[in-house]
Amino acid sequence: MSRPGMIDYFLLILLALMWGSSFAFIKLGVHAYSSLVVAAGRITLGAFVLWGIVLLRRGALPKGRRAWAAAFMCGLLGNAIPFFLISMGETRINAGLAAVLMSVVPLTTVILGHLFTHDEKLTFGKALGLVLGTCGVVVLVGPETLSGLGGDLPYQLAVLTAAVCYAVSSLVARHLRDQPRAGSAALILTFAALTISPVALLVDQPWTMTWSAQGALAIAYLGAVPTGLAMFVLLVMVARTGAGFLAFNNYLVPAVGIVVSLAVLGEVPAPSTLMAMVIILAGIAVANIRFGARARAVAAASDSVKKN
Numbered sequence: 001m002s003r004p005g006m007i008d009y010f011l012l013i014l015l016a017l018m019w020g021s022s023f024a025f026i027k028l029g030v031h032a033y034s035s036l037v038v039a040a041g042r043i044t045l046g047a048f049v050l051w052g053i054v055l056l057r058r059g060a061l062p063k064g065r066r067a068w069a070a071a072f073m074c075g076l077l078g079n080a081i082p083f084f085l086i087s088m089g090e091t092r093i094n095a096g097l098a099a100v101l102m103s104v105v106p107l108t109t110v111i112l113g114h115l116f117t118h119d120e121k122l123t124f125g126k127a128l129g130l131v132l133g134t135c136g137v138v139v140l141v142g143p144e145t146l147s148g149l150g151g152d153l154p155y156q157l158a159v160l161t162a163a164v165c166y167a168v169s170s171l172v173a174r175h176l177r178d179q180p181r182a183g184s185a186a187l188i189l190t191f192a193a194l195t196i197s198p199v200a201l202l203v204d205q206p207w208t209m210t211w212s213a214q215g216a217l218a219i220a221y222l223g224a225v226p227t228g229l230a231m232f233v234l235l236v237m238v239a240r241t242g243a244g245f246l247a248f249n250n251y252l253v254p255a256v257g258i259v260v261s262l263a264v265l266g267e268v269p270a271p272s273t274l275m276a277m278v279i280i281l282a283g284i285a286v287a288n289i290r291f292g293a294r295a296r297a298v299a300a301a302s303d304s305v306k307k308n
Helices: 006-020 022-032 035-057 065-089 095-102 104-116 124-141 143-148 153-176 181-203 213-241 243-247 249-265 271-287 293-307
Strands: none
Touching (some): 006 213, 006 249, 022 213, 035 213, 065 181, 065 213, 095 153, 104 153, 124 271, 153 213, 213 243
8 A cells, every 4th residue: 555645635635625515515405304315315416426427437337246245335334324324413413523423433444444454554653643633623623512422312323323334434445446436436326326215215205395495406516526526536545545544534524614614604713723723634644654664674774784
């Protein structure tokens, strides 16, 4: 697995911009429609966006039974289940608390990567980066946000479960690293749509709901950007740098929310927000420093000289 370069940091920030903007639109969506309809709508529209990309690029689909199984699991664990759970959770808890709960994604991903992969082991740098990232999120949303823990336990557990699903899905996506990016992304969202859409149609019967232009536009944006395009970028990043680096995206998402609020609503960020962003970025950088690598290289060279 290659070390992250400038383009990888750019993709990390781009993905954070996509996902960070989704929380506001989820709020708009669930005010008009049910959580299940919002999730099913964005996934289905996202699948159409990706199939459009596949057709324009004349792309191919993943090959092999293992790749299709991985695509199905990514669709289920990385889209259908967590999109519904997050939408449901945001009907009762605020965005700040949701950001804190979602920050368990990097921790879970790094631990799972250490246990179940051979090339994403836990290092001192990653551990320190996780600590800094978590501290940055707490500074960003304010320690008082944590006081809300336990008040709406089922909805908080829903967001936590979604976070764990994301972590597992990012590791499963490793099996698609050598497969066509756009084709894999389209297949993932197709499986997700086929899983959740029939449930939404049977349970919530969206045709009986009152039409809302604002809610429909919110779902359209969620489907095109944070779902369709974001899935394509996600697979590119997993193939380039692995799930561990990708997971640090979840520390940037709350910061993006603050920036979006400033641009759209004119809300000026507090000094603590800027401090939090510095801490978060430092955590991402530290996590990708190979502590002791130079010393090991010098020792290896010395041993080689001695042998000769």
